[in-house]
Amino acid sequence: MKKRYTGSLAALMIAGLAVAAGPAAAAPAPVGVLAADNFIVSFADSAESHQITHPGVTEIGETSVGSVVVRPVSRGLTKAGASRLMRELAAQPGVVSVEPDLRMTAQFTPNDPRYAEQWDLFEATGGINAPAAWDTTSGAGVTVAVIDTGITPHSDLSGNVLPGFDFISDAATARDGNGRDANPNDEGDWFNAGECGSTTPEASSWHGTHVSGTIAALTNNSVGVAGIARNAKILPVRVLGKCGGFTSDIADAITWASGGRVARVPANPTPAKVINLSLGGSGACGTTFQRAINGAVSRGTTVVVAAGNSNANVSGFSPANCANVVAVAANDRAGNRSFYSNFGAGIDVTAPGGEVRLETDPPGTRSQPQNGVLSTLNTGMTVQATETYFTYMGTSMAAPHVAGLAALMLSKTTLTPAQVEAALKANARPLPGTCAGGCGAGIIDAARTVAAI
Numbered sequence: 110m111k112k113r114y115t116g117s118l119a120a121l122m123i124a125g126l127a128v129a130a131g132p133a134a135a136a137p138a139p140v141g142v143l144a145a146d147n148f149i150v151s152f153a154d155s156a157e158s159h160q161i162t163h164p165g166v167t168e169i170g171e172t173s174v175g176s177v178v179v180r181p182v183s184r185g186l187t188k189a190g191a192s193r194l195m196r197e198l199a200a201q202p203g204v205v206s207v208e209p210d211l212r213m214t215a216q217f218t219p220n221d222p223r224y225a226e227q228w229d230l231f232e233a234t235g236g237i238n239a240p241a242a243w244d245t246t247s248g249a250g251v252t253v254a255v256i257d258t259g260i261t262p263h264s265d266l267s268g269n270v271l272p273g274f275d276f277i278s279d280a281a282t283a284r285d286g287n288g289r290d291a292n293p294n295d296e297g298d299w300f301n302a303g304e305c306g307s308t309t310p311e312a313s314s315w316h317g318t319h320v321s322g323t324i325a326a327l328t329n330n331s332v333g334v335a336g337i338a339r340n341a342k343i344l345p346v347r348v349l350g351k352c353g354g355f356t357s358d359i360a361d362a363i364t365w366a367s368g369g370r371v372a373r374v375p376a377n378p379t380p381a382k383v384i385n386l387s388l389g390g391s392g393a394c395g396t397t398f399q400r401a402i403n404g405a406v407s408r409g410t411t412v413v414v415a416a417g418n419s420n421a422n423v424s425g426f427s428p429a430n431c432a433n434v435v436a437v438a439a440n441d442r443a444g445n446r447s448f449y450s451n452f453g454a455g456i457d458v459t460a461p462g463g464e465v466r467l468e469t470d471p472p473g474t475r476s477q478p479q480n481g482v483l484s485t486l487n488t489g490m491t492v493q494a495t496e497t498y499f500t501y502m503g504t505s506m507a508a509p510h511v512a513g514l515a516a517l518m519l520s521k522t523t524l525t526p527a528q529v530e531a532a533l534k535a536n537a538r539p540l541p542g543t544c545a546g547g548c549g550a551g552i553i554d555a556a557r558t559v560a561a562i
Contacts (some may be wrong), residue, residue, distance in 0.1 A: 146184075147210035148195065151176040152203045161201060165194055178210055217243040219328045219335040223498060226483050227334060228442055229461035229510065234541055235442045237460060237510055239337055241556035248338025248516040253324050254366035254381035255509075256359060257317030257388065259295035259347035261487045263496045265333035266318070266343070269325045271379050273345035276362040282350040289374065293345040298353075299491045305352035312490040317345060319501055320387050322485030323509040324516065333498055334483055337513025337555070341520070344381050349388060359388070359428075360401035363412070367405035380408070382519050385512040386428060387415045387505035394431035406433045411519075411526040413437060413512045415504035422453040422546065430455055435515075435530050438548050439463070439507035442480045445542030450504055452546030457530060458537050459548040460510035463502035482506040514555050522562055536561050 148166070152159050152175060159177055161168055166179035181194060191209075198207045218240060224230075230239040252271065260270060273293035277283035284296035297313035305311070321343045328339035346362045348354040365371045368380030384405060402412050414434045417426040429436040429451070439450040439462025446452060447464040463481035481500035488494040515529050524532070534550035536557040 147178055147180050148198065149176050149178055149208050149210050150198055150201070150204055151206045151208075153205050159203075161198065163198055163201060166198070217329075219339075220331050221326075221328060221333055221335045222331065223333055223483060224335045228480075229463070229482050229506075230335065230337065232442070235440055235444045235461055235552070237337075237514065237553050237555050238557070239514075239555045242514075242517055242559040243339075246517045246521040246559055248325065248341030248513070248520045251338065251341045251383065251516040251519045252344050252379050252381045253338070253341050253383040253385060253512050253516050254344040254346050254362075255317055255321045255324065255385050255387075256346045256348050256362045256366060257320055257385075258298055258314065258349040259293040259317050260321055260343070260345035261295050261315055261318045261493050261496070263318060263322070263485045263487070265327050265330070265496070265498075266322050266325070266336075266485045268327050269336070269339075269341065270321070270343045270345060273347070274362075274365065274374070274377075275347040276358045276365070276374075277347055277350050277354060278358055279350075279355070282352060282354065283347075284350055291375070293347040295347065295487075295493070296350065297489065297492050298350055300351055313487075313492070315487045315489070315493075316349070316387070316505065317347070319484045319486050319499065320385060320505060320509045321345065323482060323506065324385065324513040326485055334485065337510060338516035338520070341513070341516040342379070344377075344379060353390075354388070356395065356397055359386075360397045363401040363405050367408045367410035369404050369408060381410055383512050383515045384410055384412045385509050386412065386434075387503075387508045389415060389417050389426050389429055391419075391425055392427050393425075394427045398428045399431050402428065402431050402433050406526045409525065411435065411515050411529045413508050413515065415508040416451040416456055418449040418503050418505075419451055420449055421451055423451040423455040424453055426451055433526070435511055435533065436549070437504060437508045437511050438544075439502075439504045440540060440542070440544075440548070440552055443542050444540050444552065446540065446544040446546070446548050447502065447504075449502075450507075450548075452544065452548060454547055456547055456549035458511060458533050458550050459540060459544070459552050460507040461552075462504050462507035463500065465500075465502055511553055514553055514558060517555060517559055518562055521559060524562065532558055532562055 170178040195207045278288045299313040325341045326336035328335040348359045412434045414429045416423045416438045438456045438459040439447040441464035481502035486499035488497045537551035539551045
C-alpha cells in the first residue's frame with residue numbers, strides 16, 4: 110500500500126480552529142474542537158521566553174519551528190475542557206496560537222495495477238473523491254444487492270460475493286433450463302439478429318459482473334482494479350436474461366433482497382442494506398414497482414437506480430421515476446452530463462458513467478472505450494469464457510458509484526434510506542462542466558459525505 114501522509118478531513122477542520130492569542134474573554138470560540146492528547150503552542154518572534162507557566166499543562170518538547178508541545182495534566186479532557194484550556198494557553202504572554210497536536214494517518218491508495226485507469230474514483234474533475242473516504246471506512250459489514258444479469262466467476266471479485274438467487278421465472282429468458290433457483294450465474298444475454306426486437310445481433314454484456322466490480326472488487330490485492338467499498342459484500346440477484354427481464358421478477362427480487370418474504374422462495378439469509386438497480390424502461394412507475402420499493406425502504410434498504418440512457422427527462426423512465434429511490438444521472442470525465450444520460454427534476458445525484466463517442470461496433474463485437482468506467486468482466490461473446498476487465502459507459506455505471514458510497518456510509522454509522530439520500534445530496538458538488546436539463550445536487554463526493562456523517 111502506498112502511503113501519502115496527510116491529515117484526515119476531520120483533522121484539517123480542527124486545525125482550522127486554532128485559537129489566536131489575546132485576552133481570554135476575547136479569544137474566538139473553538140467550536141467543535143475535539144479532546145486532544147497534546148497541544149502545540151506557538152510564539153511571536155519577539156517573545157523572550159518559550160516557556161509555558163500554565164499549571165494545567167506539562168511541557169513535553171519543542172519543535173524545529175520554535176513551538177512548544179504541552180500535555181494536559183488532566184488527561185482525557187472533554188471538548189469543553191479542551192476549548193477552555195486552549196483559551197487559557199492563548200492568553201499567555203507572547204503566544205500567537207494554540208492548536209491540537211493532531212494525529213496524521215496514511216491515506217489509503219490501493220496497489221491494484223489498473224487503479225490508475227479508474228479516473229472515476231480519484232480525478233478531481235469528474236471523479237467521486239474516494240481515496241480520502243477510504244481512510245475511515247471500507248464498507249465492512251454492509252451487503253449490497255446487485256439486481257441485474259447475475260454474475261460470472263472472477264478472481265478479483267468472487268471473494269466478496271455472497272450466495273444469491275435467480276429470479277427469472279421464464280426458462281427461455283433464463284437460458285438455464287428452469288425457472289427461479291438459487292444459482293445467480295449469468296448465462297449470457299446475447300441474442301441473434303431478428304430477436305428481442307433488434308435487426309442486429311448483440312453480444313453478452315456480463316452487465317451484473319461489471320456493476321459488482323465497481324461496488325466491491327477486491328482491493329489492494331495487487332490484481333486488477335479497486336472497488337469503492339472494498340470490504341462490502343455483493344449479493345447477486347439475477348433478473349435480466351435474453352431480451353431483458355420482467356417487472357414481476359424484478360419486484361420480487363427487490364422484496365427478497367431487502368429481507369422481505371417471497372412465496373415459494375427461501376428467505377434471504379443476508380438482507381441487503383443497499384440495492385443497485387442498473388436497469389429500467391420507459392413509462393410511469395407502476396404500482397408493482399412502487400410497492401416493492403416502498404417495502405424495501407421500510408425495511409431500511411436504500412434503493413439506488415440508474416436514470417437511463419435516452420438523453421430524455423427521467424420522469425418517463427421506470428423505476429428511476431419511482432418515489433423513495435436515489436435516481437442517478439451520469440457525468441463524463443470532464444465533469445459534464447454525459448450525452449446519453451437522462452436528466453430532469455427527478456434526478457437526485459450524478460456520478461461517473463463515462464462518455465465515449467464511437468462508431469457502431471460490428472455485429473457481435475465489443476469495442477473498448479477509453480474514457481468509460483473500468484471494471485470486472487468476461488471475454489465471452491455469448492457464453493462465459495475467461496475473466497477480464499473492460500470499460501463501459503452508461504447510467505448503469507453511474508449508479509454503482511452511488512451504491513458503493515452508500516455502503517461506505519452505512520459501514521460507518523446507522524442511517525435510514527432518507528438520511529442516506531439527504532447526505533448524498535447535501536455533500537455533492539456542482540458539475541464543473543455543463544448539465545442541460547438538471548443533474549440533481551451534483552456529482553457525489555465520497556470524502557465529504559463520509560466526513561459529514
